Amino acid sequence: MKCPGCGANIQFEDPKKPGYIPREAFEKRLEEGKEILCQRCFRIKHYGKLEPIEYDWDFRNQLKSYLGGFEVVLWVIDIFDFEGTYREDIANLLEGKDVVYVINKLDLLPRAVTVKEVKEWVKKRIKAKDPERIRIVSAEKNYGLKSLVKLLARLTDKALVIGVTNVGKSSLLNRICTHENTISSFPGTTLGILRRKVKGENLYLYDTPGIMTKDRILDLLDPECQKTILPKEELSRKTFKPERNRTIFMGGLCRFDVDYETERSPIFLLFSSREVTFHETRRERADELMKNRLGDLLKPPCSKARYEDFTWKKEKFVLNEGEELAVAGLGWMSVRRGPLTVEVTVPENVKLVVREALVNPNR
Incomplete structure (x- = not known):
């Protein structure tokens, strides 16, 4: 049983x-x-x-074994954490399959961002050949789910559902399927493959365990902290116009040291969960804060942590107006006026990606 x-x-x-x-x-x-x-x-x-x-799921081998019985795959991706949840290793495993990309959590983006803009942005990022296979949804707000079901019903009578942890996969399925599955904001709720019937359709969806990753800020937090930090409403955003030799923290595990050579200071925005601390300080105070205030002034982590508990890396980027620097599992920096040079300090495995702006910086 x-x-x-x-x-x-x-x-x-x-x-x-x-x-x-x-x-x-x-x-x-x-x-x-x-x-x-x-x-x-x-x-x-x-x-x-x-x-x-x-529990340890070797997603690569397990997913290969699942894929043999399916032509259509429903890949759920988190638009808030696109860089952490759209992954090239997964994309490579899905070659030859009919993939429907479900871009979830639209409700977290600023309301001024249109569905059309999001879809065009995603289309460029994944190089999709068929835009119809990209579906922008919000499981939380029940947006876009009817058209998703209609598309799937046209394509097949069964589909495999995949996604990394915390993309909202179980919540999505509970909206469109007849049988109530366990809903949780904790990672890894689904442990085995589950067969779910879609309401009103001769269509079955087979849910797989959430794929665990190791390169997101979220992955470094304990489960209770993950639950706290995961955004539940529209993202927090704050505009910065820093003077020279300033440091901006996005939580305790991400530090931006900003420099520029232009006469006018750069302007950028930070986007993250409302539970994440944004803090600006003098460069000479930044080291002290990192060593003494992790999990205190600077969250996440959600409780007091030692600087020495992490292995850190520094990466330097030059960002221009209209570009964003995404920090997997945490949020992103969006440049409104540039260029600027930013040295980012994060734990060593955290993925950093420069990309075209998802949110128009002039909004």
């Missing part, structure tokens, strides 16, 4: 592994004819509490 929430096989032996439920609880719920969820899914559903488990 599988847990209907996460897809893991029900087991009674190890509370730290997927599918565990105490035998007496299992027998009682079976006798009463109630839904049988594993202990982890039950606590997420009823109490919003995450039970840590030991």
